[in-house]
Amino acid sequence: MKDLVGKTAWVTGAAQGIGAAVTRIFAQHGAKVVGADLNLQAMQDTAGRMKAEGLDVEALRLDVADPQSVTEVAAEIEKRFGGVDILVNNAGINNNTPIPEMTVEQWDRLMNIDLRGAHLCSQAATIQMMKKKWGRIINIGSMAGQIGGLKVSPDYSAAKAGAICLAKSYARFGAQYGITANAVCPGFIETEMTRGRDDPSSVLIGRLGTPEDIAGAVYFLASGLGSYLTGATIDVNGGLLMR
Numbered sequence: 001m002k003d004l005v006g007k008t009a010w011v012t013g014a015a016q017g018i019g020a021a022v023t024r025i026f027a028q029h030g031a032k033v034v035g036a037d038l039n040l041q042a043m044q045d046t047a048g049r050m051k052a053e054g055l056d057v058e059a060l061r062l063d064v065a066d067p068q069s070v071t072e073v074a075a076e077i078e079k080r081f082g083g084v085d086i087l088v089n090n091a092g093i094n095n096n097t098p099i100p101e102m103t104v105e106q107w108d109r110l111m112n113i114d115l116r117g118a119h120l121c122s123q124a125a126t127i128q129m130m131k132k133k134w135g136r137i138i139n140i141g142s143m144a145g146q147i148g149g150l151k152v153s154p155d156y157s158a159a160k161a162g163a164i165c166l167a168k169s170y171a172r173f174g175a176q177y178g179i180t181a182n183a184v185c186p187g188f189i190e191t192e193m194t195r196g197r198d199d200p201s202s203v204l205i206g207r208l209g210t211p212e213d214i215a216g217a218v219y220f221l222a223s224g225l226g227s228y229l230t231g232a233t234i235d236v237n238g239g240l241l242m243r
């Protein structure tokens, strides 16, 4: 079903992992996808592989921690592709430093990427979506943002709690313009970020999640299927956490 034909999607942190899987599923459903990542070479390689499959994917360099970089990418998407319809705030880093050893610099760096970056991209995208009277914003949160970090530092869990609430605030503002905003909270997903870290034995479904497991929920929110959800948090964790 090519239900995203005519839509331009902006996926941050799209070079690998969950962001790459989201990019693929959006493009498979007909969207033009701008994959934007700090690692331009990896982003170009990923986009190149998808283009070879006939998918409409562009690669841009983006540092979500740098307001200037966010402004430039948003302006380029507006100029070249007519503006953003769907934004996925996926770019993120984590931190495993024990609390007594954490530094202020670590805290600020993570917050600037995982939380402030999501706000800056959402703000830039919202301004474009308001003109279209339609938009979808999807933040990748985390189970850590709901119950505290099991294996990650408090900066990460606090930033992810912030990303969940950010979606609610954007949902409240965006509703009058046809913009929805939601969060997807992964549990244990096997990617470069987590390889070898998580134990599937505590997962009810009996396995670690894949990036595609998350991409399915993100696609649902971006497509017509999810049009009555806004301000929602969707848990995709194989039954690790039930609320």
Ligand SMILES: NC(=O)c1ccc[n+]([C@@H]2O[C@H](COP(=O)([O-])OP(=O)(O)OC[C@H]3O[C@@H](n4cnc5c(N)ncnc54)[C@H](O)[C@@H]3O)[C@@H](O)[C@H]2O)c1
Pocket (backbone or CB within 6 Å): 012, 013, 014, 015, 016, 017, 018, 019, 036, 037, 038, 039, 062, 063, 064, 065, 089, 090, 091, 092, 093, 094, 113, 140, 141, 142, 143, 185, 186, 187, 188, 189, 190, 191, 192, 193, 194
């Ligand atoms: N893997 C999991 O188990 C899990 C669980 C919960 C939440 N998440 C969240 O899902 C998202 C994707 O995680 P992943 O597991 O695919 O990680 P990953 O490390 O495989 O991919 C993250 C991507 O973000 C990019 N990135 C990092 N800093 C950036 C910046 N400043 N600007 C732009 N791009 C930047 C990286 O280059 C990389 O391509 C993250 O927000 C992460 O916190 C992951």
